[in-house]
Amino acid sequence: xxxxxxxTSNDQKAMETLQANSxxxxxxxxxxxxxxxxxxxxxxxxxxRLQARKAEQIMDINLTHQSGSNNETxxxxxxxxxxxxxxxxxxxxxADSLDNSLIVKDGYQWxxxxxxxxxxxxxxxxxFRCSMAPGCPVKKKVQRCVEDKNVxxxxxxxxxxxxxxxxxxxxxxxxxxxxxxRIGVAMTSSNSMHDISNHSxxxxxxxxxxxxxxxxxxxxxxxxxxxxxxxxxxxxxxxxASLTKDPNFTASLAAAVARSMY
DNA sequence: CGCATTTGACCAGCGC
DNA sequence: GCGCTGGTCAAATGCG
Numbered sequence: 001x002x003x004x005x006x007x008t009s010n011d012q013k014a015m016e017t018l019q020a021n022s023x024x025x026x027x028x029x030x031x032x033x034x035x036x037x038x039x040x041x042x043x044x045x046x047x048x049r050l051q052a053r054k055a056e057q058i059m060d061i062n063l064t065h066q067s068g069s070n071n072e073t074x075x076x077x078x079x080x081x082x083x084x085x086x087x088x089x090x091x092x093x094x095a096d097s098l099d100n101s102l103i104v105k106d107g108y109q110w111x112x113x114x115x116x117x118x119x120x121x122x123x124x125x126x127x128f129r130c131s132m133a134p135g136c137p138v139k140k141k142v143q144r145c146v147e148d149k150n151v152x153x154x155x156x157x158x159x160x161x162x163x164x165x166x167x168x169x170x171x172x173x174x175x176x177x178x179x180x181x182r183i184g185v186a187m188t189s190s191n192s193m194h195d196i197s198n199h200s201x202x203x204x205x206x207x208x209x210x211x212x213x214x215x216x217x218x219x220x221x222x223x224x225x226x227x228x229x230x231x232x233x234x235x236x237x238x239x240x241a242s243l244t245k246d247p248n249f250t251a252s253l254a255a256a257v258a259r260s261m262y
Numbered sequence: 263c264g265c266a267t268t269t270g271a272c273c274a275g276c277g278c
Numbered sequence: 279g280c281g282c283t284g285g286t287c288a289a290a291t292g293c294g
Contacts, residue, residue: 111266113287114285115269116285118283119282119283127286139285141285
Protein backbone atom coordinates (compact mmCIF):
# COMPACT_ATOMS: atom_id res chain seq x y z
CA UNK A 1 0.00 0.00 0.00
CA UNK A 2 2.73 2.38 1.11
CA UNK A 3 4.84 1.42 -1.91
CA UNK A 4 1.85 2.07 -4.17
CA UNK A 5 1.36 5.55 -2.71
CA UNK A 6 5.05 6.31 -3.13
CA UNK A 7 4.86 5.28 -6.83
CA THR A 8 1.83 7.51 -7.39
CA SER A 9 3.65 10.43 -5.75
CA ASN A 10 6.70 9.87 -7.95
CA ASP A 11 4.49 9.76 -11.06
CA GLN A 12 2.89 13.00 -10.01
CA LYS A 13 6.28 14.65 -9.57
CA ALA A 14 7.44 13.37 -12.93
CA MET A 15 4.26 14.72 -14.50
CA GLU A 16 4.81 18.12 -12.89
CA THR A 17 8.40 18.22 -14.12
CA LEU A 18 7.25 17.37 -17.63
CA GLN A 19 4.60 20.06 -17.48
CA ALA A 20 7.14 22.59 -16.28
CA ASN A 21 9.52 21.62 -19.08
CA SER A 22 6.72 21.78 -21.58
CA UNK A 23 5.73 25.25 -20.40
CA UNK A 24 9.34 26.42 -20.52
CA UNK A 25 9.70 25.09 -24.08
CA UNK A 26 6.45 26.77 -25.07
CA UNK A 27 7.74 30.12 -23.76
CA UNK A 28 11.06 29.67 -25.52
CA UNK A 29 9.24 28.81 -28.72
CA UNK A 30 7.10 31.93 -28.37
CA UNK A 31 10.18 34.09 -27.86
CA UNK A 32 11.96 32.58 -30.85
CA UNK A 33 8.85 33.05 -33.00
CA UNK A 34 8.74 36.69 -32.02
CA UNK A 35 12.44 37.09 -32.77
CA UNK A 36 11.90 35.56 -36.19
CA UNK A 37 9.07 37.99 -36.80
CA UNK A 38 11.32 40.87 -35.78
CA UNK A 39 14.02 39.68 -38.15
CA UNK A 40 11.48 39.55 -40.98
CA UNK A 41 10.36 43.08 -40.22
CA UNK A 42 13.95 44.25 -40.11
CA UNK A 43 14.39 42.65 -43.50
CA UNK A 44 11.34 44.51 -44.81
CA UNK A 45 12.76 47.82 -43.62
CA UNK A 46 16.02 47.08 -45.41
CA UNK A 47 14.08 46.15 -48.55
CA UNK A 48 12.21 49.45 -48.41
CA ARG A 49 15.52 51.32 -48.12
CA LEU A 50 16.93 49.29 -50.99
CA GLN A 51 13.95 50.19 -53.18
CA ALA A 52 14.52 53.86 -52.46
CA ARG A 53 18.22 53.54 -53.30
CA LYS A 54 17.40 51.73 -56.54
CA ALA A 55 15.01 54.49 -57.55
CA GLU A 56 17.76 57.04 -56.90
CA GLN A 57 20.25 54.97 -58.94
CA ILE A 58 17.85 54.73 -61.90
CA MET A 59 17.40 58.51 -61.83
CA ASP A 60 21.19 58.97 -61.76
CA ILE A 61 21.64 56.58 -64.69
CA ASN A 62 18.97 58.35 -66.73
CA LEU A 63 20.68 61.68 -66.09
CA THR A 64 24.05 60.23 -67.13
CA HIS A 65 22.55 58.89 -70.38
CA GLN A 66 20.86 62.17 -71.15
CA SER A 67 24.10 64.07 -70.74
CA GLY A 68 25.85 62.24 -73.58
CA SER A 69 27.88 59.12 -74.54
CA ASN A 70 24.84 57.60 -76.24
CA ASN A 71 26.92 55.59 -78.64
CA GLU A 72 28.77 53.73 -75.90
CA THR A 73 26.88 50.51 -76.31
CA UNK A 74 29.89 48.29 -76.01
CA UNK A 75 29.46 46.04 -72.99
CA UNK A 76 33.06 46.36 -71.89
CA UNK A 77 32.79 50.15 -71.81
CA UNK A 78 29.49 49.94 -69.99
CA UNK A 79 30.97 47.57 -67.45
CA UNK A 80 33.36 50.27 -66.36
CA UNK A 81 30.56 52.81 -66.45
CA UNK A 82 28.36 50.71 -64.15
CA UNK A 83 30.73 48.79 -61.93
CA UNK A 84 29.14 46.02 -59.92
CA UNK A 85 28.25 47.10 -56.42
CA UNK A 86 30.37 45.63 -53.68
CA UNK A 87 27.73 43.18 -52.42
CA UNK A 88 26.78 39.59 -52.93
CA UNK A 89 23.98 37.39 -51.71
CA UNK A 90 23.17 33.71 -51.88
CA UNK A 91 19.94 31.84 -51.95
CA UNK A 92 19.27 28.14 -51.74
CA UNK A 93 16.49 26.73 -53.86
CA UNK A 94 15.01 23.28 -53.98
CA ALA A 95 15.35 21.64 -57.38
CA ASP A 96 14.63 18.27 -58.87
CA SER A 97 17.91 16.30 -58.94
CA LEU A 98 16.76 14.65 -62.19
CA ASP A 99 16.25 18.01 -63.81
CA ASN A 100 19.64 19.13 -65.15
CA SER A 101 18.67 22.75 -65.78
CA LEU A 102 20.28 25.31 -63.48
CA ILE A 103 17.36 27.71 -63.51
CA VAL A 104 16.47 29.72 -60.42
CA LYS A 105 13.17 31.52 -60.85
CA ASP A 106 13.74 34.81 -59.05
CA GLY A 107 11.57 37.19 -61.03
CA TYR A 108 14.36 38.60 -63.20
CA GLN A 109 15.37 37.64 -66.72
CA TRP A 110 18.89 36.31 -67.17
CA UNK A 111 21.16 35.55 -70.09
CA UNK A 112 23.51 32.64 -69.69
CA UNK A 113 27.05 33.43 -70.80
CA UNK A 114 29.05 30.51 -69.55
CA UNK A 115 29.21 27.18 -67.79
CA UNK A 116 32.14 25.62 -66.00
CA UNK A 117 32.94 22.60 -63.87
CA UNK A 118 34.71 23.77 -60.74
CA UNK A 119 37.24 21.91 -58.65
CA UNK A 120 35.23 21.68 -55.45
CA UNK A 121 31.98 20.52 -57.03
CA UNK A 122 31.35 17.91 -59.76
CA UNK A 123 28.17 19.71 -60.81
CA UNK A 124 28.70 22.41 -63.45
CA UNK A 125 28.39 26.04 -62.47
CA UNK A 126 26.32 28.25 -64.78
CA UNK A 127 27.06 31.96 -65.20
CA PHE A 128 24.25 34.41 -65.90
CA ARG A 129 24.06 38.15 -66.33
CA CYS A 130 20.91 40.25 -66.12
CA SER A 131 19.24 40.57 -69.51
CA MET A 132 19.13 44.35 -68.89
CA ALA A 133 22.97 44.41 -69.09
CA PRO A 134 24.92 46.56 -69.63
CA GLY A 135 22.48 48.94 -67.94
CA CYS A 136 22.13 46.54 -65.03
CA PRO A 137 25.44 45.06 -63.82
CA VAL A 138 24.02 42.15 -61.82
CA LYS A 139 25.44 38.68 -62.37
CA LYS A 140 24.66 35.35 -60.80
CA LYS A 141 26.21 31.91 -60.54
CA VAL A 142 24.07 28.82 -60.10
CA GLN A 143 25.42 25.46 -59.01
CA ARG A 144 24.04 22.37 -57.36
CA CYS A 145 25.01 21.93 -53.75
CA VAL A 146 27.76 19.35 -53.17
CA GLU A 147 25.98 17.79 -50.22
CA ASP A 148 22.51 17.68 -51.73
CA LYS A 149 21.86 17.63 -55.46
CA ASN A 150 18.27 18.69 -54.79
CA VAL A 151 19.49 22.12 -53.75
CA UNK A 152 20.61 24.85 -56.13
CA UNK A 153 22.90 27.54 -54.77
CA UNK A 154 22.47 30.87 -56.56
CA UNK A 155 25.10 33.52 -55.86
CA UNK A 156 24.12 37.05 -56.84
CA UNK A 157 26.71 39.72 -57.58
CA UNK A 158 25.48 43.28 -57.23
CA UNK A 159 22.00 44.74 -57.05
CA UNK A 160 19.41 45.27 -59.78
CA UNK A 161 18.70 48.88 -60.65
CA UNK A 162 15.23 47.98 -61.97
CA UNK A 163 12.18 46.10 -60.74
CA UNK A 164 11.73 42.37 -61.04
CA UNK A 165 9.70 41.42 -64.12
CA UNK A 166 10.21 44.90 -65.54
CA UNK A 167 12.04 43.28 -68.43
CA UNK A 168 10.07 40.06 -68.81
CA UNK A 169 7.51 39.78 -71.56
CA UNK A 170 4.83 37.54 -70.26
CA UNK A 171 5.15 36.83 -66.62
CA UNK A 172 3.75 37.87 -63.34
CA UNK A 173 4.40 35.85 -60.27
CA UNK A 174 5.03 32.62 -62.11
CA UNK A 175 8.76 33.39 -62.20
CA UNK A 176 8.91 34.46 -58.59
CA UNK A 177 10.36 32.18 -56.03
CA UNK A 178 7.64 30.75 -53.84
CA UNK A 179 8.22 30.56 -50.11
CA UNK A 180 8.12 26.79 -50.35
CA UNK A 181 10.86 26.75 -52.99
CA ARG A 182 13.14 29.19 -51.23
CA ILE A 183 14.89 27.65 -48.27
CA GLY A 184 17.45 30.27 -47.31
CA VAL A 185 18.98 33.62 -48.09
CA ALA A 186 22.03 35.47 -46.87
CA MET A 187 22.99 39.05 -47.62
CA THR A 188 26.72 39.56 -47.36
CA SER A 189 29.43 41.93 -48.41
CA SER A 190 31.94 40.51 -50.82
CA ASN A 191 34.84 40.66 -48.40
CA SER A 192 33.04 39.07 -45.50
CA MET A 193 31.31 36.32 -47.40
CA HIS A 194 30.11 33.48 -45.26
CA ASP A 195 28.82 30.28 -46.73
CA ILE A 196 25.09 29.90 -46.39
CA SER A 197 25.46 26.18 -46.80
CA ASN A 198 26.14 26.33 -43.08
CA HIS A 199 22.51 27.37 -42.74
CA SER A 200 21.19 24.84 -45.22
CA UNK A 201 18.94 21.90 -44.39
CA UNK A 202 22.02 19.80 -43.63
CA UNK A 203 22.51 21.86 -40.51
CA UNK A 204 19.26 22.86 -38.89
CA UNK A 205 18.89 26.63 -38.84
CA UNK A 206 16.32 29.32 -39.31
CA UNK A 207 15.81 29.99 -43.00
CA UNK A 208 15.04 33.64 -43.52
CA UNK A 209 12.30 33.91 -46.12
CA UNK A 210 11.96 37.34 -47.68
CA UNK A 211 8.82 36.32 -49.50
CA UNK A 212 6.84 35.97 -46.28
CA UNK A 213 5.99 39.62 -46.35
CA UNK A 214 5.08 39.57 -50.02
CA UNK A 215 5.84 42.24 -52.59
CA UNK A 216 3.22 44.67 -51.28
CA UNK A 217 4.89 48.07 -51.13
CA UNK A 218 2.11 49.37 -48.88
CA UNK A 219 3.09 46.83 -46.23
CA UNK A 220 6.73 47.82 -46.46
CA UNK A 221 5.85 51.48 -46.05
CA UNK A 222 3.88 50.65 -42.90
CA UNK A 223 7.00 49.31 -41.25
CA UNK A 224 8.91 52.54 -41.62
CA UNK A 225 6.11 54.67 -40.24
CA UNK A 226 7.17 56.21 -36.96
CA UNK A 227 4.44 54.78 -34.72
CA UNK A 228 5.04 51.30 -36.01
CA UNK A 229 8.75 51.74 -35.59
CA UNK A 230 8.33 52.79 -31.96
CA UNK A 231 6.13 49.77 -31.25
CA UNK A 232 8.66 47.60 -32.98
CA UNK A 233 11.54 48.88 -30.86
CA UNK A 234 9.46 48.64 -27.67
CA UNK A 235 8.70 45.01 -28.49
CA UNK A 236 12.38 44.29 -29.01
CA UNK A 237 13.22 45.83 -25.64
CA UNK A 238 10.50 43.76 -23.96
CA UNK A 239 11.78 40.65 -25.63
CA UNK A 240 15.39 41.30 -24.66
CA ALA A 241 14.32 42.11 -21.09
CA SER A 242 12.49 38.79 -20.81
CA LEU A 243 15.49 36.99 -22.25
CA THR A 244 17.85 38.49 -19.68
CA LYS A 245 15.58 37.18 -16.90
CA ASP A 246 15.91 33.66 -18.25
CA PRO A 247 18.79 31.91 -16.39
CA ASN A 248 19.56 29.89 -19.51
CA PHE A 249 20.07 33.00 -21.57
CA THR A 250 23.18 35.01 -20.72
CA ALA A 251 23.15 38.77 -20.69
CA SER A 252 25.82 38.92 -23.36
CA LEU A 253 23.74 36.72 -25.62
CA ALA A 254 20.70 38.89 -25.06
CA ALA A 255 22.78 41.95 -25.89
CA ALA A 256 23.98 40.25 -29.05
CA VAL A 257 20.39 39.49 -30.04
CA ALA A 258 19.42 43.10 -29.41
CA ARG A 259 22.33 44.35 -31.53
CA SER A 260 21.38 42.01 -34.38
CA MET A 261 17.77 43.15 -34.25
CA TYR A 262 18.57 46.84 -34.42
C1' DC B 263 15.97 35.18 -89.38
C1' DG B 264 16.83 36.75 -84.88
C1' DC B 265 17.74 35.62 -80.40
C1' DA B 266 19.26 32.58 -76.62
C1' DT B 267 22.18 28.88 -75.29
C1' DT B 268 26.23 25.95 -75.60
C1' DT B 269 30.96 25.15 -75.30
C1' DG B 270 35.88 25.42 -76.26
C1' DA B 271 39.25 29.04 -76.04
C1' DC B 272 41.15 32.67 -73.76
C1' DC B 273 42.41 35.72 -69.86
C1' DA B 274 43.62 37.18 -65.18
C1' DG B 275 44.76 36.23 -60.52
C1' DC B 276 47.03 33.46 -57.31
C1' DG B 277 50.22 30.17 -55.18
C1' DC B 278 54.38 27.73 -55.59
C1' DG C 279 57.93 31.65 -64.85
C1' DC C 280 54.64 28.02 -64.69
C1' DG C 281 50.53 25.66 -63.75
C1' DC C 282 46.01 25.74 -61.84
C1' DT C 283 41.52 27.67 -61.37
C1' DG C 284 37.53 30.63 -61.89
C1' DG C 285 35.45 33.85 -64.86
C1' DT C 286 34.44 35.66 -69.48
C1' DC C 287 34.31 35.80 -74.52
C1' DA C 288 32.59 34.67 -78.89
C1' DA C 289 31.75 31.44 -82.69
C1' DA C 290 28.76 27.68 -83.46
C1' DT C 291 24.45 25.75 -82.81
C1' DG C 292 19.58 25.27 -81.74
C1' DC C 293 14.99 26.84 -81.52
C1' DG C 294 10.70 29.41 -82.23
